[in-house]
Amino acid sequence: MSQEIINSPSFRATAPTLPGRIFGKSPKASIVVSRKQDEIVSGSTLGLEGITLSFGGVKAISNVSFKISRGEIAAIIGPNGAGKSSLLNVINGVYQASSGTVSFEGYRFRNIRPLRAARLGIGRTFQHHALFKQLTTLDNVLSGLTRHSKTTLVEHLLGLPRDRSETHEFLRRADEILTFLELQPYRNSVVSTLSYGVQKRIDFARALVGQPKLLLLDEPMAGMNAQEKQEMSRFISETNRTYGTTIVLIEHDIGVVMNLSSHVIVLDNGRKIADGTPAEVRENQAVIDAYLGVSHHEPAEGDI
DSSP, X not given: OHHHHTTOHHXXXXXXXXXXXXXXXXXXXXXXXXXXXXXXXXXXXXXXXXEEEEETTEEEEEEEEEEEOTTOEEEEEOSTTSSHHHHHHHHTTSSOOSEEEEEETTEXXXXXXXXXXXXXXXXXXXXXXXXXXXXXXXXXXHGGGGGGOOOOHHHHHHTOHHHXXXXXXXXXXXXXXXXXXXXXXXXXXXXXGSXXXXXXXXXXXXXXXXXXXXXXXXXXXXXXXXXXXXXXXXXXXXXXXXXOOEXXXXXXXXXXXXXXXXXXXXXXXXXEEXXXXXXXXXXXXXXXXXXXXXXXXXXXXXXX
């Protein structure tokens, strides 16, 4: 099944439901409206300018701006409901911002779609992974390459050379990532039989196999034990170092954030309240008050 999965009619039928990919010719994607200014191009991979997101008149994100430099590991932290996942959804086009722009690798986007974002090199995992539980690890990782397919169903049915060449290349790339993330022992295992920690790593592999320039990780260590968190932290760091991938992650474990990230952005109630190095953020009183719930003033006499 492994070799057939990426070209089978049944898999093609499900492909449009996968994040960031359809088969055949893509629909007219969102338009790149302008080039960024030179100072942005030279210094950052990702830039947000005045992003606001509203749902029914309620602002989930309010006027958030920041820049992420190429090759950084940046963390977005904040209390539950601060707007962290919503912000990632704006970056890769799952949500459309009410106002503001997202800039990536020299372009400024407006109303970008997930498929367009993926093809420009923005990869994404979600807080609750949506793996194909009855398929193998290999098949799940191959599904991360569907947006790269250039062959048509006709070429597959006729067994034309481009189809055979593409299938061979996809398998090579999948096996490279499986080896890199130490998933080869589970290559042919059905995903539903594997541990939660391994499944989270498979989700990471599926996002990484497409060779994204920017990888958005939504709580990649949620629900993991201490050992699994340590392993995932190592894989994230090695991905950044080996492939030069710029990584933006959401994580609640402050210890992990401080050890893994070089840049931390803090949100509270949809607003950015801090942006800097881990050391700077750790000492920021607004972060202490909002994220840790600790008041900066000593209790007055008579306070309880």
